[in-house]
Amino acid sequence: xxxxxxxxxxxxxxxxxxxxLIVVIVAIVAPVAFPVSPWEMVSAPFTPPGEDGLLLGGDTxxxxxxxxxxxxxxxxxxxxxxxxxxxxxxxxxIGAISGYFGGKVDLVLMRMTELFxxxxxxxxxxxxxxxxNPSLLTIILTIGAVSWPPLARLTRAEFLRLRNREFxxxxxxxxxxxxxxxxxxxxxxxxxxxxxxxxxxxxxxILLESALSFMGLGDPNLMSWGFMIGAGRTVxxxxxxxxxxxxxxxxxxxxxxxxxxxxxxxxxxxxxxRRRS
Amino acid sequence: MRGTVQAMAPVLSVENLSIALxxxxxxxxxxxxVSFEVKPNEVVCLxxxxxxxxxxxxxxxxxxxxxxxxxxxGTVMVAGKNPVELDRQALRRLRGxxxxxxxxxxxxxxxxxxxxxxxxxxxxLTHQEPTPSASEVYDRVQQLxxxxxxxxxxxxxxxxxxxxxxxxxxxxxxxxxMANRPALLIADEPTTALDVTTxxxxxxxxxxxxxxxxxxxxxxxxxxxxxxxxxxxxxxxxHGKVVEQGTVEEVxxxxxxxxxxxxxxAVPKARLDQINRKDVHSEPLLEVIGLQKTFxxxxxxxxxxxxxxxxxxxxxxxxxxxxxAVxxxxxxxxxTLGRxxxxxxxxxxxxxxxxxxDLRRLRGEALRQARKQLQIVFQDPFASLDPRQxxxxxxxxxxxxxxxxxxxxxxQAKKLLMRVGLSAVAADRYPHEFxxxxxxxICIARALxxxxxxxxADEAVSAxxxxxxxxxxxxxxxxxxEMKLAMVFITHDLRIAAEIADRVIVxxxxxxxxxxxxxxxxxxxxxxxxxxxxxxxxxxxxxDQPGFANETxxxxxxxxxx
Numbered sequence: 001x002x003x004x005x006x007x008x009x010x011x012x013x014x015x016x017x018x019x020x021l022i023v024v025i026v027a028i029v030a031p032v033a034f035p036v037s038p039w040e041m042v043s044a045p046f047t048p049p050g051e052d053g054l055l056l057g058g059d060t061x062x063x064x065x066x067x068x069x070x071x072x073x074x075x076x077x078x079x080x081x082x083x084x085x086x087x088x089x090x091x092x093x094i095g096a097i098s099g100y101f102g103g104k105v106d107l108v109l110m111r112m113t114e115l116f117x118x119x120x121x122x123x124x125x126x127x128x129x130x131x132x133n134p135s136l137l138t139i140i141l142t143i144g145a146v147s148w149p150p151l152a153r154l155t156r157a158e159f160l161r162l163r164n165r166e167f168x169x170x171x172x173x174x175x176x177x178x179x180x181x182x183x184x185x186x187x188x189x190x191x192x193x194x195x196x197x198x199x200x201x202x203x204x205x206i207l208l209e210s211a212l213s214f215m216g217l218g219d220p221n222l223m224s225w226g227f228m229i230g231a232g233r234t235v236x237x238x239x240x241x242x243x244x245x246x247x248x249x250x251x252x253x254x255x256x257x258x259x260x261x262x263x264x265x266x267x268x269x270x271x272x273x274r275r276r277s
Numbered sequence: 278m279r280g281t282v283q284a285m286a287p288v289l290s291v292e293n294l295s296i297a298l299x300x301x302x303x304x305x306x307x308x309x310x311v312s313f314e315v316k317p318n319e320v321v322c323l324x325x326x327x328x329x330x331x332x333x334x335x336x337x338x339x340x341x342x343x344x345x346x347x348x349x350x351g352t353v354m355v356a357g358k359n360p361v362e363l364d365r366q367a368l369r370r371l372r373g374x375x376x377x378x379x380x381x382x383x384x385x386x387x388x389x390x391x392x393x394x395x396x397x398x399x400x401x402l403t404h405q406e407p408t409p410s411a412s413e414v415y416d417r418v419q420q421l422x423x424x425x426x427x428x429x430x431x432x433x434x435x436x437x438x439x440x441x442x443x444x445x446x447x448x449x450x451x452x453x454x455m456a457n458r459p460a461l462l463i464a465d466e467p468t469t470a471l472d473v474t475t476x477x478x479x480x481x482x483x484x485x486x487x488x489x490x491x492x493x494x495x496x497x498x499x500x501x502x503x504x505x506x507x508x509x510x511x512x513x514x515x516h517g518k519v520v521e522q523g524t525v526e527e528v529x530x531x532x533x534x535x536x537x538x539x540x541x542x543a544v545p546k547a548r549l550d551q552i553n554r555k556d557v558h559s560e561p562l563l564e565v566i567g568l569q570k571t572f573x574x575x576x577x578x579x580x581x582x583x584x585x586x587x588x589x590x591x592x593x594x595x596x597x598x599x600x601x602a603v604x605x606x607x608x609x610x611x612x613t614l615g616r617x618x619x620x621x622x623x624x625x626x627x628x629x630x631x632x633x634x635d636l637r638r639l640r641g642e643a644l645r646q647a648r649k650q651l652q653i654v655f656q657d658p659f660a661s662l663d664p665r666q667x668x669x670x671x672x673x674x675x676x677x678x679x680x681x682x683x684x685x686x687x688x689q690a691k692k693l694l695m696r697v698g699l700s701a702v703a704a705d706r707y708p709h710e711f712x713x714x715x716x717x718x719i720c721i722a723r724a725l726x727x728x729x730x731x732x733x734a735d736e737a738v739s740a741x742x743x744x745x746x747x748x749x750x751x752x753x754x755x756x757x758x759e760m761k762l763a764m765v766f767i768t769h770d771l772r773i774a775a776e777i778a779d780r781v782i783v784x785x786x787x788x789x790x791x792x793x794x795x796x797x798x799x800x801x802x803x804x805x806x807x808x809x810x811x812x813x814x815x816x817x818x819x820x821d822q823p824g825f826a827n828e829t830x831x832x833x834x835x836x837x838x839x
Contacts, residue, residue, distance in 0.1 A: 166661035169621055170720070173653055174675035174727065175645045188665045 006267045013263015019256035023249075027073040034067035038223040049241050057241040059232060065241060069249050072225040076253060079140055080206040086144025087151055087205075088198045092187075094148070095155025100163055100182055110156070113149045121146040125208055129217045136219050139212065143205045154197055158190035192268035199261035203254045210250050225250050286357070287314040288461040288493035289338065289376075294351035296333050296342065296517075307333040307346065308517040315461065315493040320484070322504045323497045324540070325514035326742035327713075331497045333517075335465045338495075339372050356460045374404045377454035381466040383446035387438040393449045394418050394434030400456040421452040426482055443607075444475035448482065455486060462487070465497045472606035472769065473813040480507050480815075499742065501544045502772075502816025505529055513537050529819065543747040544816070545772035561594035562763050563618070563651075563731055568592070568627035570613055570787070587613040588624065589787040595731065600757060600764040602778030602795070604771055604810070610787040611767045615733045618765070619651055620644065631731070649679060652724035656736035658716035662708040668694070668719055669704025675727045686726075693722040697752060714745035718752065725756065732757075733765045738773065750777055771814055775799050783807050 007013055026033075036042060040063065047058035049065075056065040098109040116124075128142040162168060163186060171181050212218055213226030214233075225246040232242025296308040308330040315321045325331045336342050338353055340360040348361055356375035360368060372378075380386045388396060397418045402408060409417070422430035425448040438446055447467060454462055464483065468476035484507055487494050498504060504511055505525065512522040513534070521534040532538045570588040587610035595601050605611045616622040618629055620636060629636040631647060639647055655661040662671060672693060673686035681689070691701035697718040708716060717737065724732060734753065738746045754777060757764055768774050774781055774795070781798045783791040783806065791804040802808045811817070 166655040166657060167663040167666075170653070170655065170661050170723065171663070171674065172621070173619060173648055173651075174723070175649055175678040176674060177678070180678070185663050185666070189663070 003267050007263060010263040010267060012259045013266065016256045016259025016261075016263060019252060020260055023073055023253050023256065024077065026070050027077050030067075030070035030074060034064065034070055036064070036067065038063060038067040038071045040064075046235075046239050048239075056245045057239075059228070059242045060235060060239070065228070065245055068223050068228050069225070069245055071223045072228065072246060072249065073253070075136075075219075075222045075224040076206045076209060076250070079136070079143065079209045080202040080257075082140045083143035083147065083205040083209075084198050084201040086140060087147035087201050088194070090144060091148035091151025092155045092194060095152040095157075096159055096182060096187070098152070099156035099159025100178075100186070102160075106156070109152075113152050116146070117149045122208065122211060125212060126215065126217060129212055134212075134217050134219050136222065139209060139219060143208050146208070147201050147205060151194065151197055151201065154193060155190065158193060159186055162186045162189055193265075196261055196265040196268060199264055200258060203257040203261070206250065206254055206257070285317050287316045287354075288356055289315040289495060290352075290354045291334070291338075292352050292354075294334065294337065294353060295349040296330070296337055297347055297349035299345040304516070306349065306517055308337075308514075310351070311512075311514070311517070311519050312351075313512045313519070313522060315495050317460065317493050318487060318491040319509045320487060320494040320496055320507050321510045321512060322508035323495060323512050323514060324499065324501065324504055326499060326540075326744065328516070329514040330517035331514050332465055334514075335378065335463050335495070335497055338463060339376060339378060340368055341372075341378075370404065373400060373454075373459075374457050375459055376461040376463060377457070377459040378463040378465065379447070379450045379454050379467050381469050383443065383450045383470075384438060386450055387446060389438055392435050392437060393441070394422075397421060397434075397449070397453050397456055400453045404457045417456070418452075421455055422449075424455065424486070425449070425452045426478075427452075442475075443471050444479060447471065447475075447479050451479075451482065451486070455490075458490060458492075460492055462492055462494045463497075464494065466499070467496070468503065469499070473771070473815070474606065474809055476503075476815065477813040483507070500815055501529070501541055501743070502814065502819075505816035505819035513540070539744060543743040545743075545747070545750070545770070545776045559596060562597050562632065563595040563765075564628075564630040565591060565593045565614075565618065566628045566630065568614070568617060568629070569625045570610070570617060570622070571625060586610070586787040588617065588627075591627070591784075591787070591789060593782060593789075593792075595763050595765060597730070597763055598757070598761045599780065600766055600778045602766045602768060602774035602781045603784060604768055604774045604781060605784035606769060606810075608786070609784040611769075611784050612735055613787075614784070615653065615735045615765060615767050618731075618733060619648065619653055621653075649675075649727045650730045651733065652727060652729040652731070653733040653735060654717070654720050654724050654737040656739055658713050658720055658740065659708075661720055662716055664708055666707075667704065668706055668708065668711075671708075671719065672704075672723045672726050675723065679727070689726065690722070693726055694719070696725075696756075697722045698748075712745075714741050714749060717741060717745075717749055721749075721752065721756070725760070728760070729762070731763045731765065733767070735767045736769065737766075739768065739770065746773075753777070771799075771810055783810070 041061050042064050043052045043054055043058045043062045045058065045060050045062045047054050047062065049055065049057040052058070054064055054066065056069065059065055094109050094113065098106045124146050125142050128145065129139060132138040168181060168185055171185050209218070209224065210226030210229070213224045214230035216230060218224050218227050228246040229243045232239065236243050291314065292312050294308060294311045295306050298305060298307050311334060313321065323331045323334065333342070333346070337348055338355055338360065352359060353361065355371060358367070358371055358375070360371060363371060387393065398414050401414055401417055418434060419430050422433060427433050427445060427448050441449065462483070467483070468479050471479060480503065483494060486492070496507065508525050510522065510524050511528045513520045513528065513536070515536050521528055521532065521537050528537060529541060532541060568588045568591040572585040572587055573582040574585065575582050591614060593601065603611045603614060613622055617624045624637065631651065634647065636647055669687055669690050672690035673683065676686040676689060677683060687704065691704050694701055694703050699715060699718055708719070711719065738749050741749060750773065753764070756762060766774065766777055778795050781793065781795050782789055783798065783804065785806050791798055791802065791807045798807060799811065802811060
C-alpha cells in the first residue's frame, strides 16, 4: 500500500500511467468508436487527414487510419503484455533453478541462456515466425522465447544474493521444503526488480511485434501498427499520415510503458523511495 | 594515562547543541542541549546505546550531517572555529586539517581502487601549503606508516585496502587522520568491528599518539570496557540527552544516574564464583569427531588457490542441559563449526554424531527430521527474519512443516512470543516493526518452536546493545533450564562466554587450543593464546579491581593470572 501511495507521488511514473490508461481505453472502446472494421474501405484512397470525415485520413486503399490505430492498440497491448508474461515465466523459472541449485545445473542453464543472448533477438524472431505460421499465439510465443534471457539472468542474480541469507537458512533449519523456500521466501523478496524488468519487456515486445508486422510477418488477420507503417512506407513522401500516425502511437505507448516501469523501479527500490519521501 | 590535564583552551567545545530531525521521525531532536568539551591531550568518551545520538554529534562537529538534519541551536567550536559558519574552503581545511575523523568500518572508509600510500599522500597534498616536494611527501608517508606501527612500510604503502587485515586498515585510517597533525581526533566506534586483541592494540596506538602530540580525542563507543581503559572523562548519552558526565572514576565507580548504573551493571563480567561445575556422566547428546574443513578461494589465473583452514580436527562433546561456549577471533572457524553441525556447510571430513546417528550420512527426509532437533539463532537479527513474512508465520512455519495444523501452530507461536517477552499481538506484525533486541527474541522463539534439544547460538547477542544483551542472555539462561536445552554458544566476547557457559572451547585458526570448564579456562589458562585473549578484554583491570562493586554487590572475584 505504501508503494501505491508512493507511486501516486512519482511525477513521470504517473504521466506514464495516465498515458498508458488512455491507450488501454482506446483499445477497449475501439469497436464502439469505429463500428466498421479497419479493413473496410470507407473512402477514396489517399484521403488526407480531416477530409471525408476521416480524422487521421485514409490509406492507399481508402481504409480509415484512425480505426487502424485504435484497433492496432488492442493488438499491441495484447501481444506486448502476453509475450512479456511468457518471457517472465520462462526467465524466472530458468533463473530460479539456476540460482538456487547452482553448480552444474547453473552452468548448463547459463550457457544455454548465453546462446540465446548471442543470437540477435530480431533475427531469431523472424526465423521462428517464418518457420511457424504467423498467428497471434505463435507471435506471442516467439517474442516470449527471444525476450527471456535478461529476466533469467536477473532472477539468477537475485536468487544468488538471497539464497544464503540467514532467513533462508533459518527456513531450511525449520524443515521447510525446497519449493516452499523458493516460492515463499526467496521469490517474494526478489520480485520487485523482476516486475520492473518485465514492465520494460512489454515495451520491447511491442516494438518487436511492430517490426515483425512491418516485415509482413504479423498475423494477417490483425490490424497492427507495424503493418500499417509497412504498408504506408512506400508512399510516405506524398501521404505521410499513413505511417506517421501509427508510428506516433508506437512511440507514445512505448514511452509511457518505460516511464511507468522506471517509476515502478524507483518506488520498489527502498533506497530511492526513502530518499524521495 | 590519566595525567593532569593542563588548563588550556579546549580543542573542542560543544555548548547546548541541539540537532533537529526531519518531521515525522520518532522524536523531534536527535540531540538536545548537549554540552561538553575536550581539552588538549585528553580523551573524552561519548557513550550511549544505539539511537542515543552519539554519531550525530560526531558528524555535526565536521558539518557532515545527512540531508534534512541540521543543527537547530547551540554552538560547536572545533579548534576555535565554528564549522557551521565556515565557507566551503575553510571547512575543507578544517576537515582532516585541524580535526580528523576515523570511522567504524575501515574497509568502506578507504578507496578500494587506490594504493594506501597514495591515499595518505592525497591527504597531505590537499592540506599542506605550499605543496611539499614528492620526496618530502614520500618521507612523510613512510614516517606515518611507521608511527602507526605498520610493519614494512615500504611494501605496505603499495598495498590495496583489500590486501590488509581489519586492524591494518584501521591503522592506515589513523595514519591518514594523523597526516596533518590535527588538534582533535574524532573516533566513531573505531574498534567495534575488530577482534579484542586488535582492539587493544588500536586503542593503545590512539593513546600513544595522543600523548606524543597532545591532541584531544573524542572517542565514541558503546563499550564501558573501552571507556574504563582509555578515557579521562565520560559523557553518557541517552535519547539525545546527556545523562551524566564526569571523570572516569566518578562516573564508573560512583554513577549518579540510574541509567549509567544499569549500563555498567549490564557489562558482562566473569562471575566465575557463581558457576557450579556439573559432573556429567551420561552419554553425550552431540559428539563431533575430527571435523575438517578447508575453504579454497580461487585467485588469479595461474595462481594457486588460497586455502583457509576453518576446521582442523575439531572434536567436542555436548551433554543434555549443558552450555558450551566456542570462543575465538574472526577467522578462527567458530561460525563454520556451528554451521557444519547443522549441515549448512558441508565438512570435508570427520563425523557429527547426534543422538546416536551420524548426521553426515543423513539425506533428505532423515536430515530434515534430525535438523528439527538442532536449531540455530543467527547473529544479525535483521537478516535472519524474512522481511515479507509475518512474525506469527515465521514461528509457526516450522511446526507446520512437520504436520502441525495451522491453528495449533499459531496458538503455539503466540505462547512462545509471550514466553520470550513479547505480546501475542506481535504475531500479526512484520519484522521491520521491531527493534534489534525484539527481533532476536523472535528468532529465539522461532528456533524453540520445534522443541529442539540443541540450540546453536551464533554470536546471538553480539549485534545488540549491552542492556538488551543482558536481557537476552538472561532469557536464554532461563529457557535452557526450562527446556533442558543443550547450547553451543559461539561468541568472540569472552565476557559473555564466562557469564553463560559451563565449558569453553578456544579456537584459533580452526584448531582447538584450549578446552575445559569455564572457571579453569578463565582462572588458569594454559595456552598463550587464551591468555592473550583474556588480557585484551577491554576494561578488565578496571572492573576486576577489588574495590569495584556494582549495585548488586557481585564482585568478580576471579583474579585472572597471566
